[in-house]
Amino acid sequence: MNTREIKVQKQGWIPKKERVWIIVAIIIAVSIMFWELKGLSQLSLTTLHSKQFKHTFKGFGSSARIALFFVLAYYVLLRIIRLRMLKGQSKVKKWLSTLLRFTRRWHTPAAIIAIAFIILHTVAVFMHGFKFDFNNISGLVSLLVLLPVPISGLFRYQRMDRKWHLRSGIAFAILFLIHSFL
Template sequence: MNAREIRAPKHGWIPKKERIWVIVAIVIAATFMLWELKGLLQLSSATLHSRQFEHTFKDFGSNARIGLFFVLAYYVLLRVIRLRTLNSLGNVKKWLATLLRFARRWHTPIAIIAIAFIILHAVAVFMHGFKFDFNNLSGLLALLVLLPVPFSGLFRYQRLDRKWHLRSGVAFAVLFLIHSFL
């Protein structure tokens, strides 16, 4: 027998230590989306075009923004901890390493829940009435760039993504920030 035959096959796309939290996040996101979509579909036409409903879909976007800031914090902390100026500050680097481990552990589950809020936000915007203005077009472009991010994240677990997860994530982050703050 050679070494290839002896190796145990890889089980699943998601590492075992993260699998439970990813599954829990998927269940929470799917349940929340179905619940909210059911509620959105039961609204009258007058309610869909009111100012009150505008606050509803903006709240979905605001909740997604909070989650995405946490998701992006992982990359910021990763970049900061690699700075050479922190080598002399041992306590700060240890504290940042602890924050980085926390952000890494919750990066995927929070991202899944944030994507659920983004989908609800997009559906509610289309139900309210999509206008061809800068804000809506930048949001639509950000949504289109977001589509490959979760799939490239799955490839990232297997080291097959060739940095597409990071690249598409950064492109989404830029478009998301433009959509959110301009």
């Protein structure tokens, strides 16, 4: 065992410098979920099947979409910064690297909050009435593909994921975009 593997074993599942923000994001996500689920559970059946409620669960989906675009921005910036045409552009690369560090730092907390909104969106859709149409099926499939992403993200911290986090994340992003815009 080399020193790098020993260091990874000692640090735990989540690095110390990210642990605080991840715990804060989990607390925020759980608080949002409990608050909104409490509100959803108090609605009458006529409200659940109204057009006004449709705006409610679409609002959850829109909030998740905004957070997910921020989460996906990390991968887009990572890809852009590796482009060969930026080889001589030191000012642009410096600006992009600052932006990349910012998106990397907030990638996981934003993803946790996005997952909370996705769960709320899913619960509200099932409360409204799940219909077997393209939009609902694509959302359900993208939700199923989302399940391994946070698990492989934990393995990513341990350098044990063999790029499963990226692969399942890309698959989810494609299905999510199909669900959101078609």
